[in-house]
Amino acid sequence: MGRTKKGRDISGWIIIDKPAGPTSTAVVGKVRWAMGAKKAGHAGTLDPAATGVLAVALGEATKTIPFITDALKAYRFTVRWGQVTNTDDAEGEVIEEFAQRPSADDIRAALPAFTGDITQVPPKFSAVKIDGERAYALARDNEDFEIAARPLYVEALDLIEQPDADTAVLEMTCGKGGYVRAIARDLGAALGCGGHVVTLRRIWSGPFDTENAVTLEQIEELAKTPEIDALMQPVEIALDDLPQARLSPAGAKAVGNGNPGEVTFTDAMPGDTVWGAWQGQAVAIGTYLGGMLHPNRVLNRTPAE
Structure with missing residues (x-):
């Protein structure tokens, strides 16, 4: 048991x-x-x-x-130029060094290539799975492996300040699956000076x-x-970006049992993903169709009658 x-x-x-x-x-x-x-x-x-x-x-x-x-997320991070590490951050071992340093104009000129719909190879020291194994575990064992590039949407990538020749502070707004360490690594490669993340802060998420x-x-x-x-x-x-669908008492009960329930009011269009509300609480998430909420995720919070 x-x-x-x-x-x-x-x-x-x-x-x-x-x-x-x-x-x-x-x-x-x-x-x-x-x-x-x-x-x-x-x-x-x-x-x-x-x-x-x-x-x-x-x-x-x-x-x-x-x-x-x-949802979109925003990060503020500091890149250290002139050094490439095996983890793409300051925790790792320096594996390559460069004498060159980029100017602020150089950095700004390189940023557009890292915005919009891009592809990105996650760091080898990451939780990505390779044939069922975590990449970081393979990396720690010095295994030779490759990680396939993945799509990433970057809404914005801006240079915030350049405290000195060795460092730059940037801010990025991106979609799911983004690795800031990979941005620093690839930006350093594009600038011909190498780079890795030394500080990283997520300032908002959805x-x-x-x-x-x-x-x-x-x-x-x-x-x-x-x-x-x-x-x-x-x-x-967490459901702010979804339309609300108010349920009748009978509709809330039906939805709570995983069945389609009657919607009394919504601004949603047929086929939209909505969250079903009864007495102000979210009780399900699903598809609005034919005046009904068809649940695909039920929240066990239907108030007692």
Whole structure:
């Protein structure tokens, strides 16, 4: 007989301003423990050395994670020119050095090639799977392997400042699956000087930004207290980009059982993906068609009649 997960049936989002050091998984574990939550997950990994927005989903909010993962995200990062590392960041070993340094004009001239729909080869020290193995594990074992290029949408890539000849601060807004370390590596290659990331901060992710984030210290201070629930944001915030479909009581009950349910009002067009609402709560996500919500993801939050 399987073990039952212990914890509270609470649903919502906790937005952490992640410090450098812990893994994203460790942060999720800390939040889950502090909230006493039965279930938790995160919407987009940050490397241990990276800081900034890490959106942690609790309970039924975990079913809305894909809508944050697919959303645009923004990063501010510092590139160190003149050195290539085997990890494409400052944690790795320097494997190549260059005397050349780019000017601000050189950098700006190179940026358009890295915007729009581009292809990108993820770093070898990444969680990409190669024949069932993580790339970082193969890299640590000095295995010889290649990673296929992947599509990436970059909405914007801008030079923010150039503190000195060796470093530049950039800001990037991109879609899912982007590796900032690969941008730094490839930009350095294009400029003929090499480069790697020395600092990386995610400043926003979909509807979440650093202004509505909390620190791990705040989480630890309020752990296991009633006051900690005030840090939680509603499930529905992750669905801001989807039309809402209000359900009738019978429709909410049907949708809760995984069946099509009657919609009383929506601005959606037939065929649109919508979120079904009853008494202000998201109870399902699905397709609006024929005046009905056809659920493909049910949130177990239908209020009791």
